[in-house]
Amino acid sequence: MKIAAFWFRRDLRLEDNAGLYHALKGEHPVLPVFIFDTNILEELEEKADRRVQFIHQHIVALDKQLQQWGSALEVHHGTPGEAFAQLTAKYDIACVYTNRDYEPYASRRDEEIARFLKQHDIAFRTFKDQVVFDYSEVVKDDGKPYTVFTPYSKKWLSLLTDDHLRSYSTLKYKDHFHKVNHKAIPSLQSLGFTAGRQAFPPEAIDEALIRHYSKTRDIPAIEGTSRLGVHLRFGTISIRTLARRAGALSETFLSELIWREFFMMILWHFPRVINTSFREEYDRIKWRNHEKEFERWCTGQTGYPIVDAGMRQLNATGFMHNRVRMIAASFLTKHLLIDWRWGEAYFAKKLLDYDLAANNGNWQWAAGCGCDAAPYFRIFSPQRQTEKFDPGGQYLKAWLPDLGSEDYPEPMVDHTVARERCLAAYKKALQR
Template identity: 55%
Template sequence: MKKTISICWFRRDLRLADNAALYHALKGGHPVLPLFIFDKNILDKLPEDDARVTFIHQTIEDLKDLLHKQGSDLLVKYGKPEKIWPEILDEYHVTEVYANHDYEPYARERDDNMAEFLTSEKIAFITFKDQVIFEKDEILKADKSPYTVFTPYYKQWQAKLDNFYTKAYPTEKYFKNLLASKNHPLPSLKEMGFEKSSLKFPKIDYKSKLDGYAKERDFPAMDSTTHIGLHLRFGTLSIRKAVRDAIDAKSNVWLSELAWREFYMTILWHFPYSANGSFKKQYDKIKWRNNETEFKAWCEGNTGYPIVDAGMRQLNQTGWMHNRVRMVVASFLTKHLLIDWRWGEAYFAEKLLDYEMASNVGGWQWAAGSGNDAAPYFRVFNPELQTKKFDAKLDYIKKWVPEFGTKKYAQPIVEHTFARERVLKVFKEALA
């Protein structure tokens, strides 16, 4: 006879502590089987050395160890969810499936399809808010339309923020309701067509950075940012804990950065076309040059603009780039080289450990001028001035571009004044 259970389906919430779906599942009345699916719909598009798959695999190993200590285990499957779920239902009598919300286009489509399938099997699919403090329609203007400018959004966000929204879910109180389960095998990276990455993953160790964050975060050589993007992306850190820590440290600037992340998620939710089209639709008329040779030079960090090259090499070698420099390299690609922001967004999507579609698309469209609340199109970052302001001693540049100042270093790919005049002309013609 099949065992009657409920399932908590982990996706981008890879922790047992303070997990909304897990908490509600454990209180639901049936033993809870934790599940994770390595989704071929996503993995098949990734290179075999994708470091994020290594990170997820290591995190899954850690989760399994924690669950073993509770006499339970994580069921791990590799394949397409639409094929795996019928197999699971053959093995178990499932009454409910619990999961946390995801806001990206593929995830929404997957969950809509799963809800339809599970409902047809008379199984409840119950989902919760977990990766943000406020989602979807929780922060709206008086006329019930979504905010498209950050400052008024953030005022509302702050006004609504209280202990109710930041309180942790006490999952550990209910671990006794986990399904006592045998050791489920974990597919190896090799079995899934991946190799183990040599990149280092940042630890969750940000509290010491919060005191100096507001003053030091813009200086890339100082390494004064928190490096928690990866952990928020895959849910190894609870957003509620991060917000509580920001409030406790009185780090308002960091709190606003956490709110920016939610603002971009709200934009993606309400305006899903902006994932691959300009938020301001008239910007789709821009005649990009899209020179592949220049794009390759940008990707490799050989543009002859040292702060741009330092940023791209940092990205290529570590899977991370300083946030101030992200703005500089994005502006350079879209404004100096007149290359479509989608090319840069896709490159970041492939390389960034902390890749988050909403924030990445939002940041790129901000730099290109096509996004909501974006920099005006005539704002063209001057890489030289950015260097003088944020890397005056050239410490960051010398670290990542050791040949800078020698004959081996690349000549500038384009002259700044010429590039600025060219982009203004092209943008004016498109937006006229």
Template identity: 55%
Template sequence: MTKQQVSIFWFRRDLRLEDNVGMYHALQSEHPVIPLFIFDTDILNSLPKNDARVGFIHESLSKINTKLNAIGSSILIKKGTTIEVWKSLFEEFAISEVFFNKDYEPYAIKRDLAIEVLAKENNVSCFSFKDQVIFEEKEITKSDGLPYTIYTPYKNKWLEKYKSMAPLQEYITLNYLFNFHKSNFDFLTLAQIGFDKSDIKVIPHNLTQISNYHETRDFPAIDSTSYLSPHLRFGTVSIRKLVNWAVRKNDVFLSELIWREFFMQILFSFPKVVTHNFKSAYDGIQWRNNEEDFKRWRTGTTGYPMVDAGMRQLNATGYMHNRVRMVVASFLCKHLLINWQWGEAYFAVKLLDYDLSANVGNWQWAAGTGCDASPYFRVFNPDIQLKKFDEKGIYIRKWIPEFDLGYAQPMIEHAFARDRAIATYKAGILK
């Protein structure tokens, strides 16, 4: 019997049915579309078995599957290395075309290239689309075609280009959902994927918080966070809808979305930043990298309330307030002289919104070794930050219940740490 010709739409960082570019184009193809998600063991094998992000992906896919079931379709879930999964798919189905949205991280670029080569060997066409960003790769460049390495001119060019095409086109996929393949694929449980349910949950996003974002963003005790970042990371919200909305509501919030794309294009243009300083002149810094100091930072027992509250919030919830992130990162790199890569790796395990480009970009910003970074001689004073942004101690008491019982002394004196950091950086900067 001749197999039915099908197209496949491959979900990755776009876990939604609404305003999904690659899906929109897949549903315009002449063949019924099988929606696919692959739990990639090359990624899963490095994660703890109760990783909350895997649980969130599974939960998001379950919601998609429920919607598809209502129209007689279902999502195909596979587990394994992507190359082996695709080899089996080309044998199992008569695939005519494959559609997916682009990913710009080094691992993803290499993975997708391998799948495109495999598809070509099987006489299958591959189509990829821009979906998780407004402007990708080389769309925002200087007049000479080189990438921006300073945020402000990048932002100005970004806004100029956005205004020339605003409002952004949104892709009305919901009108075409009946073009999905009629199916009833088994939906793998979390246990079948090899994971356990986590006590940590991704909080639903709240766009109503954005309107006064510029007034409240620096105060961790005011729970004014939109909680959008994990949803942006895994694509349960559309960046086009969000930007069109943010442009009307809050310029400061829009700037944060532009920072996200700035770091993405830095990673794409300078992939070395994953493992090396953007500013190679800082390669000579002699980090102390003391294991015991790192443990106290990780566990929130440094004796600096703002630092400790932030780390305890991260460990307990997978979230950390943006202002607090700057304080804890500066403390690790400047006060303790621990390489930013140690902090970046720890955040990569703990953050629900972990995104390689933003994580590397922000850690190098804090360490002073990245593009458009905080200068090396800027050393946050955690006590002053506490007085400015949590004057009544509401945030720190939430995460440090023992605070009023006589809190621990700081593990290092600020003035000493600041002087040591500046001297170490001066000595380490390569001329």
């Protein structure tokens, strides 16, 4: 019997899933597939990686839901090429459905799989799901991509209709899943990872929080942000559902969702930003790249409390408050003159909600070298940022038990001296 396959990637949910909806509406029963991609997993240094634990937890939950309908998730552990060689040998597959991913590795992977499937006369169909607007939908009148956020945002909003945010009623077609016997999901340990005592943020949309988001989002001592980043990253929540509900509650929150898509489209159109500055002249900066100073930043021992609190929060939980991320990134690149790529890579290892496009875009913004970035002479004062956003010191107290004691380090650099050093280094590089 011919079947279709749906390949889960950054869309770990059954409801309101565009590619899955189209697969289930097709003419063939649908086999749900997930691949623990060793090309990705083998790059991870920490075997207690919170993200792998998060994915594994949701894969188990997906499988349990599918079992209720007489189906099951077919899970592979290997490269996508190896997985599809096994799948095509085991099943008579007519078509593979999946949702688009915009990262460079994902594009190369999908091109490889599409070529393999074509050799076997199997169609490969991709759909827009993790964004409201695709890479070619919000562009200038001449078809070129936007590189400044404000006009991109205005165009995004002008194009938005109810149709863009309408949910896909996937579960109406749940009887169209391929009926298979359940096979045990590989354990986290068999994948080469260990489970920690990690409490993941809920995927529920807190409408009261979103309604007050513009007033609370910059205060790190309170729960003033949605913590939905990891759910958007792995698709355990639908961007359409979130944008539809957020749009009616908070323009500021909706704007953050537009920033997310802006950075994703920048990455799609300019994949070189992974390794180079968007504004290439900034690659002439002579970074100090002092390894011991970088280690002090990583471990929260800079002597600047707001920076240290953020880094310790990150190391302990896999999360850092958004305002503090900006302060910590500015400190590394401008106070210490350490290459933004070092900081970007450290966040990539630690953040539970790590997303390549957003992480890269925000680090380049902080360093002044990205598209629509803060000017290089804008250098955050950690002291002023603390006075403004943590005036009572609650955030600092929560993460710095040694603050005020002999154990807490002295500031590793004077703010005024560091600022002047930064300005001189940037000016020298940019005046060539």
